[in-house]
Amino acid sequence: MIGGRNTFRILAGFALLLLLSATFSYLTLFSGTVGLSWSDVFVDDGSVLNRIFWDLRVPRLVAAVLAGISLAVSGLSLQTLFRNPLAGPFVLGISSGASLGVALSLLAGFSFGHFGVLTSAAVGAFAVTFLVMFVSNHFRSSTVLLIVGLLVGYFIDALVNLLIVGSDAEALKVFVSWGMGSFCRLTSDGIWIFALAVIVGCVLIGVSIRYLNAIRMGEDFAKGLGVNVRLYKNLVLFGASLLAASSTAFCGPVAFVGIAVPHLAFMLFKTGNHRLLLPGSALCGVTLCLAAGLFTMVPLNAILSLVGVPVVLLVITRGRGGRG
Amino acid sequence: MSLLACENLVFGYASRSENRAGLVSAFDFNLEAGEVVALMGANGSGKSTFLKTLAGFIPPLAGTVSLCEKSQWTSRERARLVALVRMGRMNGAFFDRMTVREFVGLGRTPYAGVFDGHSAEDERIVDESLERLDLKDFANRWMSELSDGECSRVYLAMAVAQQVKVLLLDEPNAFLDIPRSRKLFVMLQTLAKERGMGILVSTHSVEYAERYCDRIMVIENGLARCEAAADARAKGLLDWTEKF
Numbered sequence: 123m124i125g126g127r128n129t130f131r132i133l134a135g136f137a138l139l140l141l142l143s144a145t146f147s148y149l150t151l152f153s154g155t156v157g158l159s160w161s162d163v164f165v166d167d168g169s170v171l172n173r174i175f176w177d178l179r180v181p182r183l184v185a186a187v188l189a190g191i192s193l194a195v196s197g198l199s200l201q202t203l204f205r206n207p208l209a210g211p212f213v214l215g216i217s218s219g220a221s222l223g224v225a226l227s228l229l230a231g232f233s234f235g236h237f238g239v240l241t242s243a244a245v246g247a248f249a250v251t252f253l254v255m256f257v258s259n260h261f262r263s264s265t266v267l268l269i270v271g272l273l274v275g276y277f278i279d280a281l282v283n284l285l286i287v288g289s290d291a292e293a294l295k296v297f298v299s300w301g302m303g304s305f306c307r308l309t310s311d312g313i314w315i316f317a318l319a320v321i322v323g324c325v326l327i328g329v330s331i332r333y334l335n336a337i338r339m340g341e342d343f344a345k346g347l348g349v350n351v352r353l354y355k356n357l358v359l360f361g362a363s364l365l366a367a368s369s370t371a372f373c374g375p376v377a378f379v380g381i382a383v384p385h386l387a388f389m390l391f392k393t394g395n396h397r398l399l400l401p402g403s404a405l406c407g408v409t410l411c412l413a414a415g416l417f418t419m420v421p422l423n424a425i426l427s428l429v430g431v432p433v434v435l436l437v438i439t440r441g442r443g444g445r446g
Numbered sequence: 447m448s449l450l451a452c453e454n455l456v457f458g459y460a461s462r463s464e465n466r467a468g469l470v471s472a473f474d475f476n477l478e479a480g481e482v483v484a485l486m487g488a489n490g491s492g493k494s495t496f497l498k499t500l501a502g503f504i505p506p507l508a509g510t511v512s513l514c515e516k517s518q519w520t521s522r523e524r525a526r527l528v529a530l531v532r533m534g535r536m537n538g539a540f541f542d543r544m545t546v547r548e549f550v551g552l553g554r555t556p557y558a559g560v561f562d563g564h565s566a567e568d569e570r571i572v573d574e575s576l577e578r579l580d581l582k583d584f585a586n587r588w589m590s591e592l593s594d595g596e597c598s599r600v601y602l603a604m605a606v607a608q609q610v611k612v613l614l615l616d617e618p619n620a621f622l623d624i625p626r627s628r629k630l631f632v633m634l635q636t637l638a639k640e641r642g643m644g645i646l647v648s649t650h651s652v653e654y655a656e657r658y659c660d661r662i663m664v665i666e667n668g669l670a671r672c673e674a675a676a677d678a679r680a681k682g683l684l685d686w687t688e689k690f
Contacts, residue, residue, distance in 0.1 A: 128586075332562040336555050338544065342532075346501060347555040347608075348525025394543035397562055 128392060132402075135390045139405040143187075146412035150183045151175065154418065177310065184313050185305035186415040187408050188320045189373045190383075192365035194407025195400060197380025198387070199327050199362050202334045202396070203355065204268050211366035211380035213268055214359075215275035218282070219250025220370040221301065225282045228297045229289035239300060240312065240371055247367035250274060255359060264341075264355075302421035303374035305411070312372055319368035326361030327400070330354045334396040376411075377423045378430025383407045386433060447515060449644040450477040450500060450528070450612050454509035457492070457499040468507050469495060473670040475663065477612060477644035482634050484655035484675070485648040487665035488686065493648040496665065497614045500646070501530035513612065525556035528612040529605045533598050533621075546592070546600050547585040550575055553607030575607040579633070595626040602633065606641070613637070615647040619654070627651060631658035652687055 152158045158179070162171040196211040204213070212218075223246020224239055226232040232242075254274060258267045286294065308316060327334075333354035336344035341351050369376065387403040388394065414425045452475040456468035469492035477483060487493050498504045500511055502524050510517045513527045553575065554568045564572075576582050579599045584592070592600065598618055605613050615634075619627035631647075631654045638645045646663075649655055655662050656675050663672040664683045673681050 329560050332555060332558055332560060335562050336552060339552070342503065345503060345521070346525060346530055347552065348520075348522035349555065350521065388543060393545075393548070395548060395562075 132391050132393065132398060135402065136405065139390075139402075139409050143405065143409045143412055146409065146416060147183055147187075149416055150186065150412060151179050154179070178306070181308040181310060181313060182305050182415060183412075185308035185316070185373055186411040188316050189305065189369045189376055190379065190407035190409070190411035191404045192320050192323060192369040192407075193376060193379040193411075194383040194387070194403040195324055195327055196362035196365035196369075198384035198396075198400060198403045199330075199334060199358050200380075201384055202338060203358050203362075204264050205338065205340070206268065207385070208381065209268065210378075211362065211369075212275070212375070214254045214271035214363060214366075215250045215278060216247050216363060216366045217370050217375035218275040218278035219253075220244070220247040220367065220375060221282050222246045222278045223249070224300050225285045225297060228293045228300075229285040239296075240307070243300075243374075244367065244371035247370050248363075250278065251363040251367055255356075255363065258359065299421075300374050301423075303376040303423045303426070305373055305415045305422065306418075307374070308372050316368055316372045319364055323361040323365035323368070324404075326357045326364070330358045330361070331396045331400065333358065334400075338394065374422070376426065378426050378433075379407055379410060382430040382433040383410060386410075447479075448476040449479055449514060450646075451475070451512050451515070452500070452506075452509065453512075455499070455506055455511060456508040457496055457504065457506050459495070459504065460507060470665055470668050470670045472509055475670070475672060477646055479611070479642040479644055480638050481660040482631075482638050482645045482647065482658065483661045483663055483672070484659040485646055485663050485665070486650070486652070486655060486684075486687075487648075491665040493665060494616055496670075497530055497616050497646070497648060500612075501528055501614055503530070522556050525608070525610075527610055528614065529553075529608050529610040530614040530616065531601050531605055531618065532616040533601045533618050542588060542590045544589045545585065546581060546587050546589060547572065547576065549589055549600055550581070550603045550607050553604040553609075556608065571609070572607050575603045578606055579603040594621040595623075595629075598622060598626070598630055599633075602630075602637070606637065611643060613643050613645045615645065617648050617650070619649060619651060627654060628658075634658070652684060 156171065156174055158171055158175055162169070163175045166172060193211055200211060200213060201207055201209045220243040223242040223244070226246070227239060227242035254267070254271050257270050261267055261270070333344065333349050333351070336347050336349050337351070344351050366380065383406045384399070384403050387399055387406045390406065391398055391402045393399060410429070414422060417425045452473070454472040454474065456472050457470065458468045485493050485496065495504065499506055502521070513519060513524065519527065551564060551572050554564055554572065555562070557568065558564065576585055579602055581599055581603055584596060589600070619630055622630060634645050634647060635658055637643055647659070656678065659675050661672055662675050662678040662683060663670060664686070666686045671683055673683050678684055
């Protein structure tokens with residue numbers, strides 16, 4: 123449903139975002155410390171420039187795009203599910219789980235076989251996700267789940283702090299740099315796993331659009347409209363967790379995109395209908411992540427928070443949703 | 447044909463041990479097309495629980511509730527037949543982000559596909575519902591900008607868009623002033639007659655119940671009784687209202 127007077131705004135918004143993300147994609151691929159041209163890239167002569175393009179720049183572009191989609195979609199769907207405009211992909215303790223995995227592998231010397239940081243992050247993120255999902259089945263109230271997620275997060279952060287004390291400086295440095303987030307860690311092999319996780323997560327949330335639109339008015343309201351609340355709540359929780367966990371595994375705990383982007387998208391599109399707001403948020407997330415990824419010299423989380431914090435503050439001060 | 451029929455119904459929350467016997471002893475109740483029935487009773491007498499049971503949110507402890515002479519419906523089929531409207535003062539975060547048109551459009555949810563798309567027919571029904579309740583000019587306003595009176599019309603418009611046969615309303619005039627309450631009850635009468643709906647409305651307004659409803663149902667001291675509105679006072683159904 124596209125509301126009459128809003129049609130122009132929505133089309134213009136999508137056009138603007140597509141234009142911006144195309145521009146940023148081009149810059150990500152072809153500019154930087156080493157400038158590249160088309161001829162360097164498409165003739166596979168095994169040159170350094172060719173390798174830079176296919177092994178560094180393309181994975182970086184894909185990482186930014188997939189992280190943008192996954193964080194924005196999971197952030198928006200969790201904000202809607204919890205009916206809390208300040209919820210985000212990490213409310214269920216996912217980033218804490220990932221950092222515990224990484225801390226165990228880097229600081230405590232638990233090696234997950236011959237797996238690296240990536241796998242430890244994924245194992246940690248999914249372990250916590252399933253713990254919180256398991257707990258969620260025992261609570262009917264979404265608010266309790268929100269509190270449980272946050273508490274589990276704090277508990278795990280405390281465990282991580284214990285591991286940090288007494289770990290050696292070199293390992294600590296790697297751990298801290300993981301925590302700053304980066305789009306540069308995705309390898310060509312990882313792309314397919316990341317992409318598959320994002321597709322599955324988006325499909326799970328995509329088939330729940332009817333639920334997401336109805337749940338805004340509360341669970342009883344949605345039930346009254348014939349929506350299978352229990353089923354779709356689990357689908358959305360699982361999909362959102364999968365998205366957040368995979369992006370945390372491949373790009374580190376990227377702050378703020380998940381919280382801020384749904385609000386940015388609403389300010390742009392002025393509709394709460396998830397048929398439009400979901401793809402709109404995803405595109406907003408892609409644009410923001412691509413833009414942030416261009417600043418290769420600055421830690422990703424620093425640049426994102428510099429944008430994210432003012433947005434969240436704006437949302438709070440303008441009253442619960444950025445209506446304007 | 448009764449739109450809604452209860453036989454030997456005992457309702458209440460099974461999980462609460464003190465209520466296992468039900469709030470009210472077993473009773474029968476029918477709701478016919480085109481009539482408005484007022485549901486009255488003191489606070490805590492079980493009016494809301496009764497409405498939730500009729501809407502299918504709570505299973506009956508005993509007896510049956512049938513809609514259009516069938517007692518088994520899927521949740522989606524049920525949502526096309528019955529709507530329970532609770533018009534509290536809603537200030538959810540998402541009220542800021544929903545236009546009147548979008549809210550009324552939620553009434554089409556039971557008919558929508560998996561991606562919640564609306565057909566031209568859905569849009570036409572939404573337009574018609576907005577028009578029916580004089581909301582055309584409000585269509586693009588945000589829900590949070592509405593007054594309580596306007597809000598109650600939006601809720602009714604949603605139920606009209608849902609095209610239900612049975613409309614259950616839980617204290618719709620709790621927050622309305624006198625002229626708006628009166629207007630609401632007149633509107634309910636019109637909707638029932640025009641659309642052949644059966645409407646059961648819980649309210650504390652004795653006067654409107656007597657003037658604008660066809661029958662009055664009272665839940666008092668664990669008994670449910672129902673009489674024509676004109677006879678209710680004479681038959682002592684309203685004595686409890688002057689108890690204190």
